[in-house]
Amino acid sequence: MVDASGERVADVVVRGGLVAEVGPDLAVPRGATVLEADGCLVSPGLVDLHTHLRQPGAEDSETVETGARAAALGGFTAVVAMPNTDPPVDSAAVALEVLALGEGAMCRVAVAGAITMGRAGERLAPMGELASLGVRLFTDDGTGVQDGAVMRRALEYARGFDVTLAQHCEDEALARGGHMHEGEWSSRLGVPGIPAEAEEMMVARDIALTRLTGGRMHFLHLSTARSAALVAAAKAEGLAVTAEVTPHHLTLTHAELAGYDPVFKVNPPLRVQADVAALRAACGDGTLDAVATDHAPHAPERKDDTLDAAPPGMLGLQTALPVVLGALCGSAGNGAGGDGGGRHAAPRHGAPAMTRAAVLGLLSWRPARIAGLARDQGGDQGGPIEPGAPGNICVIDPAATWEVDPVRLASRSRNTPWAGRAMTGQVRHTLFRGEPVVVDAEAQR
């Protein structure tokens, strides 16, 4: 069993949606369902800070129901649904619609609100009203708030509501028209690029605005070494900033685009090997607080186009755990990371391997806190696993191997960068509010 308090061997009894008992060699209560977990890690359910569920507006790509099923299969018991739907979550009505759709889902569906109306970067969205519905994270994700004055007002206004603003850092003036990282491969392929500086300039700006306003800032999907360094410096200064990284930015580089396969088109773009190494190191040294999937489904008919016409984004919920364990623990032998060789493998550049508990912290209890879903924040996510805690648990077999088959994924879309890849590490069971929603890697409903 692994949670914020460490790693130990124990049985767990869940009753009535809550953890009833934790301890070694517990007796099996009469009539109980027994889920085998020999050799497995029992962790608080994973929490994804960054999920695109596409509903309302793009139900051909994903729905709350299918996205939540993919999440449960990936070990997640909560996801934060991004507000760049159509219409966007910039009003109570849309927030309530998504929350209602999430009621019967296979994991908790928290909702992030937009910072500005229509995500247009001009007028503030009704943060107070949305906060009163339980929204804790606000972002215009898909784009960054371009106008520094608007972002400053948003940070100032948000202070009164105990919410966090999250930024998709991308200076549009530098990034506009780009389809991949600007560098060696974009120059060779003749594809307009997005320079690393487009991200770093906005990270630097928002750190300055956090200092100016005393606000609280979360940086979404950081992709460059210098972005991580800026966040490390801000934290050293004592500013209230947190940051996340995606599984793909911990494993893949722009060289994947060599064949123009749009499945590797994502925003922010896949960067260079040195960035991958620096982001892994930043996970290890505490600079980065969470791994978030940026699960971004796109219907095949739109994604399978020329590179410039295809929308950016890739699936992540069902592959995040093995990919991240491989990249950061170095133990898993999958092609996703470690020193195992293969096309996607990235040399570790001396970054020390993290413990499994530390990696699960990046995927569970630390993002739970950023999302405002931790128990001492009034939520039910992130553990620890102790009597009286909500029964949100995932059981991980770190040695199980499986192959990613896009057709068998629960998502309505197929745009996984890991198609055909062998993974080591699999979510075996997921308990959501005490209900075994995933048993032996099969969804139960």
Added chain:
Amino acid sequence: MTRPAAMAGAARTTAPVVVRSGELSKGGRRHLLSVAELGAEGIEEILEVSDAFVEVGRRSIPKVPSLRGRTVVTLFAEQSTRTRLSFETAAKRLSADVLSFSVDTSSVKKGESLRDTVETVAAMGVDAFVVRHTSAGAPAAVARWVDASVVNAGDGWHEHPTQALLDCYTIRQVLAERSGRPSQGAGVGCFVGLRVAIVGDVRHSRVARSLVLALGALGAEVTLVAPGSLLPPSLEGWPVTKVSYDLDAVLPHVDVCYLLRLQSERGAGAFLPSVREYSAWYGLTSRRAALLGDGALVMHPGPMNRGVEIADDVAALPQSLVLRQVSNGVAVRMAVLFMLLGQVGSGGAAPDLAPTLAPTPGTVPGA
């Protein structure tokens, strides 16, 4: 890819039939998407095959039956005159059936996706797609979607492989003529150490990308000359010897000055202050052309902006090869189409280069 045994008539009499796989067909590849996949050996092979088709082009009836019964589609999703006509002429001189397909008149405008369009055309029974598209990588996408061979006829800023091949062919032909030897069998040794300046909008130029790769593979010394805003963000992996911002300083030391077309919108203030300023610093004016060494060649892929990157009277100089580039283009494209498609149709034998109207085998003119 098939390689023709020898020259036309000779192939039918004494020369042994040599069929071997070229670089293009390694790993089952049947496409020409990038010069990068050819290597020096693959380029040399195409240039040698082109020699045979240049000879065909000199005949009174420049048509051979090599690709009879094969169907070639030119799929052009971008304005082009010379490349399209050149490919269609090449295919017709090989006796292939040619379907011409342009986006303006197609169902792409009705909302049909490129994939559906391509698959629909492929379903009619097509052996090769010649693809021109505004998106880099579009020919690679077409190659993913259909079983037919795909020839990149220019994709976005990425590559224009046949342009680079015909440019190399033209350089080799001129250098052979000067040395008094025939182009046939000349090899590609003439490129080793050849000093080539590529001048202009390298950043947005598919011609430059293909040409740099081809010349680099063949051992030439390439200098890029451009204002900083028209250079690519990174030159990592480019076989380039030097980058210069000073055309006047470069010109006396080159064997070939290759001018790129400046698209007028680049001069609208975003990349350059004005076309006039570009012309003042990087245009090949008469004064600058006088800085070129004796015998230095001037090349341009066309269409030329006279008075912008090349002065009108410079384009008319004897060492300007612009029209020769165009006429060699047909032969080089015949070679590429033949090498991609000829294998099955010719039953693995040497290409049938007999004139289509030859009365009887063995009485081929020149045999």
